[in-house]
Amino acid sequence: MTLGEGTGATRSPSVEPARIGAVKHPDATVPRGRRIWGGESSENTIRNLVLLGVLVALIVIGAVTQPELYSDSTWVWNNVLSILQLASVIGVVTVGMTFVIIGGGIDLSVGAIVALAGVWATTVATQSFGPGGMIFTAVTVGVGVGLVNGLLISYGKLVPFIATLAMLVAARGLAAEISGKQTQISESTLINGIASTKLLGIPLLVYILAVVAAIGWVLLNRTTFGRRTVAVGGNPEAARLAGINVKRHTMLLYALSGLCCGIAAIMLTAQATSAQAAMANLYELDAIAAAIIGGTLLSGGRGTIVGSLLGVIIFATITNLFAINGLSTEAQNMVKGGIIIAAVLVQQFRFNAVTQFLSRNKS
Template identity: 55%
Template sequence: MTASGPGGAGGGGGAAGGSTMARLADMGFFRIIGLVVVLLLIAVVGTITAGDRFLAADNFQSILRQGTVVGIVAIGMTFVITGGGIDLSVGAVVALSSVWATTLATQEMAADTHWLLLVLAAIAVGAGAGLVNGILIAYGKIVAFIATLAMLVAARGLAEIISEKRTQIVSSSDLPGFYDFFNAKPLGIDMQIWLFAVVAVGVGVLLNRTTFGRRTFAVGGNPEAARLAGINVRRHTVLLYVLVGVCAGLAALILIAKTTTGSANHAELLELDAIAAVVIGGTLLAGGRGTITGTVLGVLIFNTLTNVFTLNNRPPSEQDVLKGAIIVAAVLLQQWLASRKSTT
């Protein structure tokens, strides 16, 4: 005979059902379903108001393509926020990476050796900026908001100094391999979309299926408990900021390929879009809980919304108001769910 709880077989079944529902809730299942529903509702509005223009395959690819830069940065930001931090400097780091990778010296070296040198330069700059942020926060005991705000100002300023406030052009004739790769369309899909998908899947596995991911949840949930459990909290914090820096460097490469330029003006206010997508996706700003799937859906929601507004010739100001309302609603929902969990 199967054992059951105090309430008998029926009670046991109810408990099992409740336990299953609780596990699904903890996994963020209902939150993800909610995001999918919101995305579908926006798609319905787009279909009704824009018809075939919205439903065109090229338009769907355009939505994905426009979301790749902020999406890759938002994926890195998910790790940082899950780990209890914040990074306001990612937009400026993207700009600095794009400028450093497109200096005349870097381009000449890449042309003489291999175009991958340009790629390594952008990623190295992003990782270096993340390393500085991480050290200042973890070892310098500077609040993440202040440290990354300082990096935002410094990185943008350094980008202006290096570029002399000029837009740096990357010639496709000098680096044909770079453009051939980033503008390729495997299976008819833009390479930048493939890169976004690879980063999302790879980092998703890192967060949910590895020791590094489990440590990130622990550090974000309770740093002191994580330290007592044997986790090197300071070193892990540094690695989180290096990770988002690498994502910023990769995003810079996509921007270079899109615009054929490196500029100190690239990615202005990108950090706000990235943080918004992360929050909409269900990652707690307080840390301890995060989801890459939710972040990707958050990016898609905002970009689909932008696409619908563009197709209907609506002013950006209306779109910004609606985005703000969505962000506030998402935070209020997080607080409500947290209060319900604390009372059960």
């Protein structure tokens, strides 16, 4: 007779072992209001709506300050295209920068990489291979310099700020050496035509930005690479323990940033029909600022391509607004600086106060 049989003892209920991976949905125990208003996706939506509101406000300011211009529908459409074309080159750079920052890094060398890729692509030797050779050279130089950044940071264990700052100086110096501190003229009609070509009335440069942004969005939101980027930026040690090769992934992020710089170099060369060592000056600051106001955390682990693009368009709209009103570049830079500070302060709070207040009132 086994223990408990015929003795009146009751058998303890059997406990079913927990199934591996059977994790309760995170929203299951969350109040209804918190499900609606909380969470990263809703926070991103709120932030993007706020950015759209800022964009609308800038348009209203333009209409109030220059009503005679905004009353002309043809001028308004052409002005919108000008803003988008102005945002196209820095927008492509910002897509790569967004990935780097989400991955927990920073890249201060993007402007210098654009300059180096543009100068290398417009040398006499490179142009002798035609437009295909120019594009290949620009992209290869961009990816190559990005890989060097990644190697220094991942395997050389240099701080990203220091490594990319050193690359900024080195790449600018190499570009000046290659060009002899002279402006190099692009002789390729195909390359130069990229800036003047329009499809359905929209500049080709805008289409290039749209394609790069769409690929970036899919890569970040629909692939393992994107999920690993968020994991590495959010907690590198946890990502390593989860089996992610953090060093290799970080290197690939900087290579991706370099690829975007190579594409941007061709676009910028097409706009100017030339390249020089001083081109793309301060692009790194504009790209970082656009990513920040778009919601990308400087500490890594969070960010969106859509938000970064809205940030780029807002800065391009501010530049355009100041230009049509004849205001100085200094005043424009002060406004941009104020926007960056405000964006960082908002990031610091991460809308927690608002979402918690709404959650309490909805639950």
